[in-house]
Amino acid sequence: xxxxxxxxxxxxxxxxxxxxxxxxxxxxxxxxxxxxxxxxxxxxxxxxxxxxxxxxxxxxxxxxxxxxxxxxxxxxxxxxxxxxxxxxxxxxxxxxxxxxxxxxxxxxxxxxxxxxxxxxxxxxxxxxxxxxxxxxxxxxxxxxxxxxxxxxxxxxxxxxxxxxxxxxxxxxxxxxxxxxxxxxxxxxxxxxxxxxxxxxxxxxxxxxxxxxxxxxxxxxxxxxxxxxxxxxxxxxxxxxxxxxxxxxxxxxxxxxxxxxxxxxxxxxxxxxxxxxxxxxxxxxxxxxxxxxxxxxxxxxxxxxxxxxxxxxxxxxxxxxxxxxxxxxxxxxxxxxxxxxxxxxxxxxxxxxxxxxxxxx
Amino acid sequence: xxxxxxxxxxxxxxxxxxxxxxxxxxxxxxxxxxxxxxxxxxxxxxxxxxxxxxxxxxxxxxxxxxxxxxxxxxxxxxxxxxxxxxxxxxxxxxxxxxxxxxxxxxxxxxxxxxxxxxxxxxxxxxxxxxxxxxxxxxxxxxxxxxxxxxxxxxxxxxxxxxxxxxxxxxxxxxxxxxxxxxxxxxxxxxxxxxxxxxxxxxxxxxxxxxxxxxxxxxxxxxxxxxxxxxxxxxxxxxxxxxxxxxxxxxxxxxxxxxxxxxxxxxxxxxxxxxxxxxxxxxxxxxxxxxxxxxxxxxxxxxxxxxxxxxxxxxxxxxxxxxxxxxxxxxxxxxxxxxxxxxxxxxxxxxxxxxxxxxxxxxxxxxxxxxxxxxxxxxxxxxxxxxxxxxxxxxxxxxxxxxxxxxxxxxxxxxxxxxxxxxxxxxxxxxxxxxxxxxxxxxxxxxxxxxxxxxxxxxxxxxxxxxxxxxxxxxxxxxxxxxxxxxxxxxxxxxxxxxxxxxxxxxxxxxxxxxxxxxxxxxxxxxxxxxxxxxxxxxxxxxxxxxxxxxxxxxxxxxxxxxxxxxxxxxxxxxxxx
Numbered sequence: 001x002x003x004x005x006x007x008x009x010x011x012x013x014x015x016x017x018x019x020x021x022x023x024x025x026x027x028x029x030x031x032x033x034x035x036x037x038x039x040x041x042x043x044x045x046x047x048x049x050x051x052x053x054x055x056x057x058x059x060x061x062x063x064x065x066x067x068x069x070x071x072x073x074x075x076x077x078x079x080x081x082x083x084x085x086x087x088x089x090x091x092x093x094x095x096x097x098x099x100x101x102x103x104x105x106x107x108x109x110x111x112x113x114x115x116x117x118x119x120x121x122x123x124x125x126x127x128x129x130x131x132x133x134x135x136x137x138x139x140x141x142x143x144x145x146x147x148x149x150x151x152x153x154x155x156x157x158x159x160x161x162x163x164x165x166x167x168x169x170x171x172x173x174x175x176x177x178x179x180x181x182x183x184x185x186x187x188x189x190x191x192x193x194x195x196x197x198x199x200x201x202x203x204x205x206x207x208x209x210x211x212x213x214x215x216x217x218x219x220x221x222x223x224x225x226x227x228x229x230x231x232x233x234x235x236x237x238x239x240x241x242x243x244x245x246x247x248x249x250x251x252x253x254x255x256x257x258x259x260x261x262x263x264x265x266x267x268x269x270x271x272x273x274x275x276x277x278x279x280x281x282x283x284x285x286x287x288x289x290x291x292x293x294x295x296x297x298x299x300x301x302x303x304x305x306x307x308x309x310x311x312x313x314x315x316x317x318x319x320x321x322x323x324x325x326x327x328x329x330x331x332x333x334x335x336x337x338x339x340x341x342x343x344x345x346x347x348x349x350x351x352x353x354x355x356x357x358x359x360x
Numbered sequence: 361x362x363x364x365x366x367x368x369x370x371x372x373x374x375x376x377x378x379x380x381x382x383x384x385x386x387x388x389x390x391x392x393x394x395x396x397x398x399x400x401x402x403x404x405x406x407x408x409x410x411x412x413x414x415x416x417x418x419x420x421x422x423x424x425x426x427x428x429x430x431x432x433x434x435x436x437x438x439x440x441x442x443x444x445x446x447x448x449x450x451x452x453x454x455x456x457x458x459x460x461x462x463x464x465x466x467x468x469x470x471x472x473x474x475x476x477x478x479x480x481x482x483x484x485x486x487x488x489x490x491x492x493x494x495x496x497x498x499x500x501x502x503x504x505x506x507x508x509x510x511x512x513x514x515x516x517x518x519x520x521x522x523x524x525x526x527x528x529x530x531x532x533x534x535x536x537x538x539x540x541x542x543x544x545x546x547x548x549x550x551x552x553x554x555x556x557x558x559x560x561x562x563x564x565x566x567x568x569x570x571x572x573x574x575x576x577x578x579x580x581x582x583x584x585x586x587x588x589x590x591x592x593x594x595x596x597x598x599x600x601x602x603x604x605x606x607x608x609x610x611x612x613x614x615x616x617x618x619x620x621x622x623x624x625x626x627x628x629x630x631x632x633x634x635x636x637x638x639x640x641x642x643x644x645x646x647x648x649x650x651x652x653x654x655x656x657x658x659x660x661x662x663x664x665x666x667x668x669x670x671x672x673x674x675x676x677x678x679x680x681x682x683x684x685x686x687x688x689x690x691x692x693x694x695x696x697x698x699x700x701x702x703x704x705x706x707x708x709x710x711x712x713x714x715x716x717x718x719x720x721x722x723x724x725x726x727x728x729x730x731x732x733x734x735x736x737x738x739x740x741x742x743x744x745x746x747x748x749x750x751x752x753x754x755x756x757x758x759x760x761x762x763x764x765x766x767x768x769x770x771x772x773x774x775x776x777x778x779x780x781x782x783x784x785x786x787x788x789x790x791x792x793x794x795x796x797x798x799x800x801x802x803x804x805x806x807x808x809x810x811x812x813x814x815x816x817x818x819x820x821x822x823x824x825x826x827x828x829x830x831x832x833x834x835x836x837x838x839x840x841x842x843x844x845x846x847x848x849x850x851x852x853x854x855x856x857x858x859x860x861x862x863x864x865x866x867x868x869x870x871x872x873x874x875x876x877x878x879x880x881x882x883x884x885x886x887x888x889x890x891x892x893x894x895x896x897x898x899x900x901x902x903x904x905x906x907x908x909x910x911x912x913x914x915x916x917x918x919x920x921x922x923x924x925x926x927x928x929x930x931x932x933x934x935x936x937x
Contacts, residue, residue: 018809021705082713099468140895149712150652151898154855157654158894161848165888169389172470279844283724286717329732336721336728343718344706 022344029341032322039321046316049193054312060199060268062308063206067261068285069292069300070213071133071254077230077295078250079145084156085136087282088163089255093129094262094273095167097121098176101266105179114183118267122205122260129259130252132163137251142244160279168275175272184267202268209260210301213253217297226250230295280332284311287339293349302350311335368427372440375426376447376503379419383499384451386411389888390471392479394881399558400531407532407881408479413502416448420506428510438507445503449496452480460488515579523571530567531559536878539622614769618762627761628877630833633768634826635873638850639857639865640775641822646851647860647908648788649815650795652712654847655703655719658726659820661842662699663692663827665730668745668837669738676738676745685751685832689825696824697817704816708809711798723844730839744838751832764833771829775822779862782818791815845887849873852890855897858904867905 040046068090075083083089101121104110110117140159144152184198217223228236229246237243265281266273288307292299314334319327342349386392396408420441427440455472459465465472474485481491482498509517530537534557541550553563618626638660645651669676670683670691707718729735731742739745751758751767758764782788790811793801802808831837853872857864872890876883897904 016809018705018708025706082717140899143899147898147902150650151902153652153713153716154851155895155898157848157851158891158898160891161887162891162895165885165891166385166389169391169471169885169888170469280724283717283720287721290717324734330728330734332728333725333732336725339721340706340718340725343710343714347710347714 026345029337033318036318036321039323040317041321043321045320051313052193053195054316055309056195056199056203058309058312059305060202060308061312062288062305063203063210064261064265064268064304065281065285065288065307066301066304067206067209067257067264068281069288069304070210070297071258072286072289073292073294073297073300074226074250074254076289077297078226078247079141079152081141081149081152082156082286083136083141083251083254084153084282085159085163086133086254086258087278087280087285088160088167089129089133089136089278090258090262090265090281090285091273091275091278092132092163092167092262093125093255093259094266094277095171095176095275096128097125097259097263098178098266098273100124101178101263110179111182114181118181118263122263125259125263126256127259129262130255133251133255133258134248136163137248142247160282164275164279171275173275175274177270177272178263178266180270181267198268202264205264206261209257213257214297216253222246222249283339284332284335287335287342290339290347291342291349293351296349296351299349299351306350307335307338310338368430368432368436368440369443371426371430372423372443373447375419375423376416376444377450379415379444379503380448380451382415383412383448384455386415387452387455387476387480388469388471389885390476391885393471393473393475394884396475396479398532398879398881400528400534401564402555402558402560404561405531410528412480413498416445416499416502417506419444419448420503421509422506423503424507424510434511437510438504441503441507442500445500446496448503449492449499452495453492456480456488456492515576515583519572519576519579522575523568526571527559527564527568531564533878534558536625539625540620543620543622615766618765623761626765628874630761630764630768630829631877632869632874633765633772634830634833635850635853635869636772636866637768637775637822637826637829638846639853639869640772640779640862641819641826642850643819643854643860643862643865644779644782644791645815645819646854648783648795649791649812651812651815652716652851653719653816653819654716654844654851655721655723655726656819656823656850657723657842657844657846658703659696659700659823660827660830660846661726661730661839662696663824664831664837664842665739665745665827666692666695666824667828667831668748671832672745672748674745674747676740685749685828689828692824692828693821694824696820696827700820700823701813701817704813708812720844720847723847727839727843730842742839744836745831746836748831748835748837750835761833764829767829771822771825775825776862783860783862787811787814848890852894854904855894856905858907861904861906861908864904864906864908 068086071086071089072083075081075086101110104117104121136159140155141152144155184201187194187196188200217226225236225241225246226249228239228241229243233243236246262273284307285304288303289300290303291307292301292303294300311331311334315327315331318334319330324330392408392411394408395411396406398407399405400407400410423441423444424437428434428437432440456477459472459477477488477491478485480495481488482494484491484494509520512520534554538550538554538557541553553560559567617629621629638656641659642653642656645653645656667685667688669678670688671679671685703719703722707715710718730739733741735741749757751764753763758767790801790806793804793806794808794811798808801811830841834841849872853868854865855868856872857866857868872893876886882889
């Protein structure tokens with residue numbers, strides 16, 4: 001992006017002070033990370049087992065980010081817009097399904113047939129989130145497809161708040177926890193390492209869903225059409241692809257994954273769900289999508305897992321070594337700093353180079 | 361455009377069902393029940409009842425317009441709108457049936473409760489059938505009224521709508537109007553107009569009749585005036601003397617405002633003023649330079665915390681309360697500018713939505729840091745900084761909101777002046793060039809990095825001042841006051857008023873900050889309404905209520921190509937088959 005020919009400056013000639021400061025920033029951050037990690041590792045404050053369990057917890061959390069991030073990436077790949085309200089799509093599924101989950105729990109179905117019950121919950125949440133995503137596309141985004149870029153973004157911000165407070169109106173503002181599933185209560189013992197069984201289950205469930213998506217996009221005709229539309233809308237229209245339909249499919253798939261992520265997240269985290277739960281995971285999942293290279297499906301998966309792990313390991317590894325108290329409170333700082341850093345230094349992400357000047 | 365015309369009844373059903381879904385939605389989110397409590401006309405009309413009939417009224421209007429556009433006669437139009445009104449009741453009736461037969465609807469949908477049933481059946485909670493029939497009749501009538509409005513001549517219609525809105529506003533803001541009139545009228549006269557905060561019937565009728573006659577004649581005069589004179593003659597620029605007179609009148613009104621409206625309203629005025637101040641600042645980044653900054657709250661927070669830490673008499677105060685508020689203001693300003701400068705540095709190369717997300721990220725980072733234990737020794741963590749003294753003006757403590765109002769007013773005036781000057785300066789033109797097309801601006805020899813940096817820095821300044829005044833006003837500073845909601849609030853008011861338009865910001869701040877403070881019912885649904893408003897404005901009026909002149913001209917220049925149908929969507933069906 002810096003390659004835009006700028007008229008020669010009179011005083012600074014070829015020396016760009018902006019670049020200089022950004023580079024200095026890069027050095028400072030790298031130095032801080034190295035010093036912090038070295039301090040923590042040398043002090044031996046945490047055992048190997050603790051690191052491993054943090055890592056696995058991070059993977060589980062990261063797989064949820066990855067599922068949400070896929071929604072951002074799919075939409076961005078096709079419309080080049082940030083669906084800022086995607087976190088709310090995630091919330092809508094999670095919040096609505098909590099009632100069904102409790103109904104299942106009361107009838108005993110959840111514990112007699114845990115696998116089937118959870119699959120039904122995931123499908124239900126997927127359908128709810130899908131409807132919200134489709135409504136959003138139809139009512140808010142479709143009329144703005146040819147508008148200047150800030151317009152859909154502001155619309156999406158509006159939609160985000162509108163959805164949050166709509167669901168607050170529907171279901172109230174209190175936190176509601178998902179019922180505990182007996183089958184997910186135990187923990188795995190591998191040598192001296194103790195891992196709650198729910199974490200690998202979350203991870204595997206997310207992997208299955210992501211595998212399904214990958215198959216859909218890479219192997220089916222629909223996926224081919226989606227890829228074609230993301231490549232060039234006009235040409236794919238000439239090839240006989242109904243663009244509106246493909247965009248709807250994209251929103252639907254992204255919504256379903258987000259809804260599924262909502263249920264998985266609910267089973268995994270005991271603190272419950274409420275109407276505001278989608279906002280921060282939404283931004284973090286966006287971070288994950290950018291991290292992997294937005295518009296890139298594999299990138300979103302990788303970015304999500306990476307972010308989850310960094311967020312779990314980072315505060316203890318870096319902040320602790322720097323002598324910052326209460327380092328776990330600063331989990332979000334790591335995620336958002338990551339976001340800003342990626343946007344500054346590698347806007348194309350880890351895997352992607354799709355983001356060209358024109359699109360950025 | 362359509363080959364096969366839809367039958368009228370299908371159009372009517374469609375519109376009616378949409379209106380019905382809206383009505384059910386309003387009930388389900390609890391808006392009906394919340395608004396029911398505010399009576400517009402004493403014991404006759406409440407805001408909730410208006411909210412019940414409003415969707416069908418609009419639905420009836422739209423159904424009638426649509427079928428008339430396809431050549432239906434007035435009678436058919438009214439019949440279709442009655443059908444639409446009946447359809448509008450259906451979703452709510454279904455929910456009523458569900459609620460009557462399923463026991464625990466309330467456990468899931470918290471607002472489908474007895475209050476809701478009471479409202480939609482107009483009090484017939486025990487006789488649901490009668491209530492349902494009543495609802496059907498009311499909605500059908502409302503819908504027919506909507507259709508009748510389309511048949512009225514234009515002048516009569518606009519006069520009717522204007523007067524109804526007037527009565528509604530006078531009744532709705534009864535509390536406010538009362539407070540203002542208290543100082544002019546004796547108590548008995550007021551009591552004969554208002555019963556507590558709602559209008560009495562008689563005065564409501566009088567206001568309606570007077571307003572109707574007035575607005576009808578106004579419309580009549582305007583029509584004859586525009587018929588006799590060509591349109592262009594109406595828009596001659598005002599002369600200098602006229603402008604000076606307007607300015608002086610405005611200044612007097614603004615200066616006298618706190619004396620007119622009293623203490624409680626002055627407090628709201630101060631809050632509105634703070635948001636005007638922030639709006640003017642953020643407008644430089646968003647409206648002029650096109651930089652969508654979603655982390656504006658950082659500047660506000662920096663200003664507030666600087667003021668708090670420097671003047672507090674509590675344990676966290678650095679000077680033990682020795683430093684004066686007037687010294688702190690420039691410090692807060694400079695500190696906010698430095699913050700703005702530092703945070704702008706890394707994002708200079710980002711554009712559009714990336715910039716928005718990155719600035720949002722900054723806001724979240726600083727918010728998390730403010731709550732954290734790490735910075736607790738300095739800024740107090742979640743407990744915040746307490747005991748911030750009020751500003752001291754030559755020996756008198758400015759305790760009252762009436763007094764604080766003048767500080768805010770002065771700050772707004774200075775900012776407005778700077779903003780207008782910047783708008784017409786070379787720098788302003790550079791910003792606008794960047795807003796329109798950054799690459800072209802760079803090619804024209806504009807140092808875009810420097811111009812953007814300047815925009816961020818200047819826009820941050822007013823945020824700092826607003827934060828400092830806020831800290832002095834409330835006396836305590838918590839991290840919870842500085843969330844992303846502040847940024848969204850400021851953004852919304854800029855969008856509502858019109859990007860880049862200074863008067864628009866004032867209107868936006870009054871509507872978005874003042875209204876929710878005046879109406880408790882609104883403040884509960886404030887964020888819902890903000891969200892809907894942002895979407896609505898972007899879809900229908902992206903230039904805002906009071907668009908800036910430049911924007912107006914731009915949109916006027918763009919409109920011809922926009923009016924032609926969009927090639928992708930128009931050509932779609934033909935190829936898709």
